[in-house]
Amino acid sequence: MSVKKSVTEEEAEEFLKKMKVQDYSIVEKLRKTPAQISLLSLLIHSDGHRRVLMEILNEAHVPDKITVNHLKTIAGKIFEANRITFSDDELPMEGTEHNRALYLIVKCEDSVVSRVLVDNGYSVNICPLSTLQKLKIGTERIHLNIVCVRGFDGGGKDSVTDIMLELSIGPVEFTMEFQVLDVVVSYNLLLGKPWIHAAKAVPSFLHQMVKFEGDRQEIVVHGEEDLSVCIDTIVPLVEVEDDKGP
Numbered sequence: 001m002s003v004k005k006s007v008t009e010e011e012a013e014e015f016l017k018k019m020k021v022q023d024y025s026i027v028e029k030l031r032k033t034p035a036q037i038s039l040l041s042l043l044i045h046s047d048g049h050r051r052v053l054m055e056i057l058n059e060a061h062v063p064d065k066i067t068v069n070h071l072k073t074i075a076g077k078i079f080e081a082n083r084i085t086f087s088d089d090e091l092p093m094e095g096t097e098h099n100r101a102l103y104l105i106v107k108c109e110d111s112v113v114s115r116v117l118v119d120n121g122y123s124v125n126i127c128p129l130s131t132l133q134k135l136k137i138g139t140e141r142i143h144l145n146i147v148c149v150r151g152f153d154g155g156g157k158d159s160v161t162d163i164m165l166e167l168s169i170g171p172v173e174f175t176m177e178f179q180v181l182d183v184v185v186s187y188n189l190l191l192g193k194p195w196i197h198a199a200k201a202v203p204s205f206l207h208q209m210v211k212f213e214g215d216r217q218e219i220v221v222h223g224e225e226d227l228s229v230c231i232d233t234i235v236p237l238v239e240v241e242d243d244k245g246p
Contacts, residue, residue: 084202084211084218092208092223102205103224107168108189109135114224115188118203118210122192127163127178131188137163142180167195170221172214174198 043050062074092098102118113131132142142161161180166173176195196203201212208223 084213086204086207086209086211090207090209092225096206098208100205100208100223100225102203102208102210103187104169104191104210104221105224106189109137109166111135113188115186116224117187117190118196119190119192120196120203122190123194125176125178125192125194126190127165127180128185128188129180129182132163132180134188135165145179169199170214170219172199172212172219 043053062071103114104116104118105112105114106116107113111134113135142163145162163178163180164175165178166175168174174195176191176198178189195201199212201210203210208225210221212219
């Protein structure tokens with residue numbers, strides 16, 4: 001029986017010299033990709049994750065004559081990054097039996113603002129004049145313009161001013177332009193296509209949530225009615241006075 005030879009200190013040192021530190025340093029890798037680990041490393045070190053993957057592979061079926069390239073394509077789609085999806089497990093309690101609009105609670109400037117409507121039918125973000133007054137923003141930040149905002153009924157409303165507002169939606173901060181309208185509506189702010197496109201957000205009115213990517217992670221922001229909100233008494237809450245319009 002052969003005796004396994006121990007690795008000498010000189011051999012180990014020589015081996016380490018040949019390694020690319022930037023490729024193999026776990027600390028450096030975690031620094032570059034925070035809160036992430038390679039799937040292979042996870043499967044090697046975790047029995048639980050390995051069992052789950054085996055269950056998935058046992059339940060997945062492909063043609064018995066599948067080519068290597070086709071299999072690679074399928075596997076690539078499974079583990080494709082930056083995919084936003086919604087599942088039935090994320091539906092509200094009443095399931096699909098609702099027709100609610102999607103309202104969020106966001107931090108705007110130094111206030112927490114409720115009844116923030118997400119609507120991908122609008123090509124602008126809208127800030128009612130009443131909301132702007134509650135936010136107590138100086139007039140020097142307001143800019144004059146002439147923009148006509150049309151609703152779904154084809155009617156128009158002139159916006160004579162616009163303003164840049166600082167928003168925190170989930171953990172992500174945005175600086176967005178809003179058209180200021182003197183209108184009576186049921187929301188405090190409206191986030192239209194400019195915010196949706198800037199955040200690369202995918203709203204689901206059915207699931208009552210919006211998802212987007214932030215810091216290489218998926219951000220999920222639930223609709224207002226699904227939230228149990230704890231408001232810091234130092235931060236004022238801007239609420240809609242009553243349901244006055246569509």
